[in-house]
Structures are given as C-alpha cells and as structure tokens.
Amino acid sequence: MIYWSYMITFYLFGAGVSAGAMLVSIAADFIDPAKYKKIVRTGAYIAPFPIMAGMIMLIFDLERPWLFWLLLTTFKYTSIMSIGAWIITFFCAISIIYFMLNLQKDYLKLKTKANTVNAIKAVGLILSTGVALYTGLLLSTLTARPFWNTPMVVVLLFVSAVIDGLAAISLVLCLRPDCPDCCITAPKTGENMNEVIKNNNTFIHTVDFILLYLLLLCTAVFLIGIGKSTESAVSALGIVTSGRLSVLFWFGFVAAGVVIPFIAAAYKLYTKMSTHRPWLNFISALLALTGGYIVRSVIINAGQLTQAILF
C-alpha cells in the first residue's frame, strides 16, 4: 500500500535542495567569500524556496490538511516528524534572513555587524545540516520498513541533498552566467568576469566530483547491505531491482541520479573544463536534479511496498 504519495517525495526533495544549497553557499563563503561569491549568492537566493514549496506539498498530503497547524503547536521529541517540522520552520526563517543578508549586499546596502552575520551563518549551517539529515532519519527509524531501516539511507540522502543543492546553484548560474545583478555584484574594476566564472565552476565541479564519488559508494553499500539483510529486506530489493520499480531504479536512480552525473563530473574535471560551457553544465545539473528526485521516489515507494515479515 502506498500511503505517502509523490507529494512526500517532492517534500523530501525540496528540503534536500534547500538544505544543500544553503550548506554549499555557507561552505563556499567560509572558504573564500570573494572568489566564490557567485556560488554564495546563488545558494542564498535559492535556499528558501524549494523547501517552502515542499512544505505546501506536505500539507496537502495530509488527510486533514486544515489541521496542519497542530504540527507547530506540539513538540514531541520521540517523533522525528515533529522534530523535523520544527527544524524546518527554523530553517525557513534563517534561510530568509540569509537571503536578505545577501540581497542587501547586492541591493540594500545596509550595515550589518560582522558578528551577527557570522552567527547567522553558523546557525544556518547547523539547521541546514539538520534538515538534510532529517529527510533520511524520518525513514530510517521505522523498524517496520526494512528498505528504510538502515542508517545508510540517512547518509545517502544527506550526500544526495548536497549534490542537489549544488546542481540547483549550477543550473541558475548557467541561466545567467554573467548576470551582474542576479548572481553577483558587477565585477569590480580590474576583475575579469571570465576569471570569476572559471573559479566558481572549478569549485562546483570539484565538490560535485567528490560528492558523487561518495554517493556512488553510499548507493553500493546501501544496496549490498539490504541484499544481505533479512528476508523482507531482500524482497524489497527485489521489487527495486527487478520488480515494478526496476525501470525507475535503473534509469532514474542508478543512471540519471548517480552514474551519469559522476561520469560528467569526472569528465569536466579531467578536461579542466573550467571555462564556461553553459549547455553541458545545464544538462548535467538538470539530470542530477531529476536523478535526485527519482532517488527519493524509489526509496519512498520501495519502503512502503514492503513490510517486515513477522511470522
């Protein structure tokens, strides 16, 4: 029986993209704010929105959406969903603040204290990590669902979230690579636009390659772990690899979500493709995002289609 529809998949996906974009943006900011400002800004501009769209989807997946406010008047520490609802609420708030912070650098020109800014970034880092972990923990803590009940789901969805965030940033950068106002303040005098783009692309490709390598490992360990587990877990794997989810799994999860983006990232690094080739970047980012959605879709559905065999 399927209880959680594609709307929950979208919710987990949106949460992953937002958390990933925020993480990448703050990380790039820590490393070198001047050099990677395109990434920092774009990440900050993306972060609030996918998760909000996801929240709306979540509400409509409830059987009684008009009561959703009960989620935010209760806190239950035993319920990952309750903890997650709170983390996401705070994440939305901080991502909007972070959004404004970057916007003001571009447009508003307000003065903010350095300490305040650092505090916002630190909280943002913690909350985006929390959101990215939550999507996996929501599933992995259910002992009744053998396909979910493994810590590998958490790691896999975490890594995938950061990859999706990176892909979303990359996608936006492709759309407006040298836009002076949407992604970056106009280059300072003496600053070469091509140089800026090159730096940012190198960063994206390097991080992407490392993460996709990790995702490849996680996926392999996840599937081997399930294949060597209990009878019900093995039957869940059967549904995925050769049953009704197999097309989605092999073409969406494995090919579009993991293998092709990995090869593309390796290729880009290998050929030192740091000059801007928007189309290649655009297609691989789009593929990575589609793959990221399908990864979640397969996991969500496979977990629901199989139950622990009790007797």
Add this chain to the structure above:
Amino acid sequence: MSAPESLGKLPKWAMLIDTTKCVGCLACVAACHNQNELPVTEYFNRVEEQEFGRFPNYNRRFLPMQCQHCDNPPCVSVCPTGASYKRSDGIVAIDTRRCIGCKYCILSCPYKARMINKEHGYVHKCSFCAVLLENKTLPACVGTCPTGVRVFGDLNDPNSEISKLAASKKTVQIGKDLNTKSSIYYIIG
C-alpha cells in the same frame, strides 16, 4: 508481581489468541465491524491464512491479526501531534481530534493495524473495545468467537487466566525482535 501489591491497581489489558483453535470463520471480523460501525473497506482485525512446511508435512493455519497494543508502540512515538497515545491501562488509543492524517503511524506499525478513515481522514484502529470495557463487557471479538480462540483479561491480576497463559512457555509475542512489546500473546500451532 505479587497478589496484594497488584490489588487496586489499574488493569493492564492483554489478549491471548490461540491459533490452534481458529477455524477461520471470520465471526470476530464481523463482530468488530458491527461494534465499531466500520465501512466495508475498513477493518480493525483480520484473519491471515498462512501455509507452512513442505509436502508431505504441510499445513496451514489462521492467524488473527490486529493492533497489539504494544507497550513500546512505534506508532505512539512517531506521532508528531500526540494524537496517538498509550493509556495507563495499556490500551493504545487515538485522539482523533488531534490526528492530522500524516500516516506516519501507519507506516511505523509492523502489524498493519492502522487504517485511514475515508470519511473523516483520521487514523483509527482496534481499541480493545475500550467503551465496552468501561461497562465490564468483553471486547466484541472475544465474546463472539465460537471456538474460544480469544482470552481477554488483566495482566496486573496474577490470578487471571491471561496472566497464567502469558507467563507460560506456550505463548509467543509476534514481532518480538522489533521490540514492540506487544500485549497480544499467541499460541501458534
């Protein structure tokens, strides 16, 4: 658990299901439907048919299934609003007014004991007929069973039939390794 200590305590309700006596007549399912005024597509208890062994030592059995009123209920711990809760008499209940229909509890229950109510959108399930218990009446399925498969009683009363049966080696709790600590004991043939 000694006798004087437990006297005056709240009950701790539990059930025994002796599958060796079950003939699969589904009277309990009908009684449950009737008692809880359920639509045809929703049910709180079911009877699973299982085949086991290898020819020629081959057999089948009926396994009545329902909410196990777990003492460590995953459905209660995952519920984000506190709609699902554990009562002090051991019954796992749902405050339907607080249920938002997130279905997390349905996915967390290893016994497939929970259902969405199509009409109102909340989740519902077996309540050990708590309304009947208040009037000192047995749950509908227990009273109906023609072959006496079901024994219902208070685990806090050491002299009750259920206490003795639950302590005996004959009974098992299904899904014990998931640490749900269920309140339904089975005798499996």
